[in-house]
Amino acid sequence: MKNVAALLLLVLYSVPILGQPAKNVPGLSIISQKNLMKTVTFLSSKELGGRLSGSEGYNKAASYMASEFSKLKLKPFGDSAYYQKLNVEYNEIYSPVKLNLIEDGKVTKEYKLGKDFVCRELTGSGHITAPVVFCGYGLSKPEFGYDDYAAVNVKGKIVIVFKSNPSWKMNDTSNWGNGYPRFKAKLAKEHGAVGMLIVSLPNDAKPQTTIISVLEGGGEQDENFPQFHIDIPIADEILAGSGFTLKDLQTKIDSSKQPFVVQTASTIEMEVHSKYTKEKPTMNIVGKLEGSDPELRNEYVVVGAHLDHVGEQAGEIYAPGANDNASGSAAVLEIARAFIKGKIKPKRSIIFVLFASEELGLIGSKYFVDNPPVPLEKITAMINLDCIGYGDSIQVGNGKSSPNLWNVAHHQDSLFTKMMVGATWSGGGADAGPFHDKGIPAAYFVTTNSYTHLHCMTDTPETLNKTLFEEITKLAYLTAFEVVNGGYDREEVLK
Structure with missing residues (x-):
């Protein structure tokens, strides 16, 4: 609901x-x-x-x-x-479903489906291992002076983006898009990303946990673009070594109303299989x-x-x-x-x-x-x-x-x-x-x-x-x- x-x-x-x-x-x-x-x-x-x-x-x-x-x-x-x-x-999701942290080509941490992450219900299929880039709200609106992808190359990478639009543009859907994952996934793939991890806003009064959701917004399904919703602590683990927590990053972007991206030191393995x-x-x-x-x-x-x-x-x-x-x-x-x-x-x-x-x-x-x-x-x-x-x-x-x-x-x-x-x-x-x-x-x-x-x-x-x-x-x-x-x-x- x-x-x-x-x-x-x-x-x-x-x-x-x-x-x-x-x-x-x-x-x-x-x-x-x-x-x-x-x-x-x-x-x-x-x-x-x-x-x-x-x-x-x-x-x-x-x-x-x-x-x-x-x-x-x-x-x-x-x-x-x-x-x-x-x-x-x-969309039917099949096993295996994996989200793993990789170092030197080896799995150093296996995250648990249902505890650490869930699949977006309309996720596409894929089995990828790639570096991770934090890309703010995952928006690209250069005509309005805001573009999370302007200063970063995400080709062949997995992006982490906030689940919703910024509070200061939450209702401006005509200019900023509807904020749904399908909209953000399309943008990410157009910029060369191979997968997407979404995360809830950590500075909310009651930050949302990982939830299963089928509300993706309009548009066409991409059957080959995996999407997971990860818990906030997992995002912080991926950001470890960057000098920022997820709270820091939301605060920085929201206070300046300007994009801020982070090339993390982490590599992630994502695997999911689905039939749409x-x-x-x-x-x-x-x-x-x-x-x-x-x-x-x-x-x-x-x-x-x-x-x-x-x-x-x-x-x-x-x-x-x-x-x-x-x-x-x-x-x-x-x-x-x-x-x-x-x-x-x-x-x-x-x-x-x-x-x-x-x-x-x-x-x-x-x-x-x-x-x-x-x-x-x-x-x-x-x-x-x-x-x-x-x-x-x-x-x-x-x-x-x-x-x-x-x-x-x-x-x-x-x-x-x-x-x-x-x-x-x-x-x-x-x-x-x-x-x-x-x-x-x-x-x-x-x-x-x-x-x-x-x-x-x-x-x-x-x-x-x-x-x-x-x-x-x-x-x-x-x-x-x-x-x-x-x-x-x-x-x-x-x-």
């Missing part, structure tokens, strides 16, 4: 002071921590291998959730039973609960979450994705169960959807709104659940763009959980975004401090705050219950 916390002004509560559940709301008591955790435990199991869209593991997850929809007798609402089929980029597919079949999972009101049944409320995660690498490591986003997927299933088992006859119809390929850039939700099973103007609202199992408090986003919808959640909160409240503009990177962009009101349920284990092997069921997980699911159900039963009318989205 992409970091959207900075764009959200929060709906907060502390777990110890939660209000009692609203016992008089039909279906609410059906939502159970036990059911939520059962679904999360299966979805985050090794058998499913991190649920990368296009993989066998994702297909198993999709089949399981479609089967659960069927058991609830939701109406199939895809283009093929419960499946809405689409194609996505897919430009269009791999995958699917959203879509089911419908028919509304009961003669007029409102032709209006729809979408309750959704992304099912995918970031997969596995070389059969050695995988990211379980318990919080991101087995939690949201489990909540969608549990909300559907509450409506069905509670014998609720909603006035409006409900579309329950589990999106593919959020991690690649909201591909599944964009496909859904571009190929909707119902006219978009008939969708009253969208409720999105993403990363709702880890943390210490609840957030509900999009309050300033869909204030009336947000106030429904606020009202349920004031009745049952007594939360402090705030409001936000659109939630950005989550699957609520494509709905918002089409003018559909959307509420984005997430938690604070939810990114501690983002895209890491430590995002396991054991780390989840089970009480928080259950309560945010109940709040989303209460919000949906109110919306589908006529307590809300579609509003104009403020952008």
